[in-house]
Amino acid sequence: MPMNNATRLARHVQAIALVGLPLIWLLMFALHFRSVSDVFVYHDHYVPVPAATTVTGLIEARNRWPMLHDPHQLGYLSLPLVVLMAFGLRAAAAGTRPILAQLGVAITVTGTIYLGGVFGLFTALMRGLGDVDAQHAVGAAAVFAAVTADHGAYGLTRGLAQLSMCGLMVQAASLWRVPHIPPWSPIALFIGAALFLRYWDVDNMMLLAALCLLVAFIPVARELWRAAGGASPQGPATS
DSSP, X not given: OOOOHHHHHHHHHHHHHHHXXXXXXXXXXXXXXXXXXXXXXXXXXXXXXXXXXXXXXXXXXXXXXXXXXXXXXXXXXXXXXXXXXXXXXXXXXXXXXXXXXXXXXXXXXXXXXXHHHHHHHHHHHHHHHTTSOGGGHHHHHHHHHHHTOTTSHHHHHHHHHTHHHHHHHHHHHHTTTOTTSOXXXXXXXXXXXXXXXXXXXXXXXXXXXXXXXXXXXXXXXXXXXXXXXXXXXXXXXXX
16 A cells, blocks of 8 residues: 555655665774775784773873764764664565564664664773873773673673674565565675674774675665655555
8 A cells, every 4th residue: 555654754764774874884984094005904803903002092192083083983873774774674675575574673673782882882982091191091901901802791792783784684685586676785785794794893894894785775775765755656665
C-alpha cells in the first residue's frame, strides 16, 4: 500500500544517513594521518603508539584545537546515523528477506551501543589528558595504557562493538538479489564490514572499508529515496 507521510520522511532520513555516515567516517579516518604518504603504509595489524608518546603529545598540545577536530569525537557524534543506516538497510531488504533483514538490524544496533563505549572512551581520554599537568605525565601514561589494554574492560567493549560490523555482514546477505539493488552493492558492503573486522584500528584499511560502505550504500539510498518520492510503491523499500 502507499506510504504515509511519516514513512516517507523516515525513508528520506535513512537515505541521507546511508550516504552521510560513510562520508563522515572517511573524514574521521583521514584525520588520523599527518601526511598523504602515511595512508599508503600497510600494517597487517594494529601497532599502538607507546602510551608515553601519546600522553606527552596531548599534554603538550593543551587542547588548543576545537573538539570537533578530534576524529573520535566525530565518530561518537555519528553513531545515530549508524542506527538510521541500519534501519534503512532493513527497509530495503524487508520485502525480500524479512527475517534476515530483522536479524541484521538487531545485531548492528546492538553492536552500535558498544561502539559508543569505544568512541566515548577515547573522546574523554584524548580531551581529558590535554588538561593534565606535565608533572603527572608518567602516571597519566600508566593510566592510559591500563585503560586501553586489550585484556581489560576496553577489550571486552571493543569486542562487543565489532558486533556492529557482524550485523552489517548479515544485512549485506539480506540485500542479495533484492529488486532495484545491484548485486555489487551487498558485495561491497560485505567486503567493507569484513575489512573493519580484520583491520580494526588500522586507520588506512578502515579508510578503505569506509569507502566500500559508501559505494555499497549509494544505490540503496537512491532506491529508498525513489520509493519515498511518490513513485509506484513496488519493491522492498516501500514495505
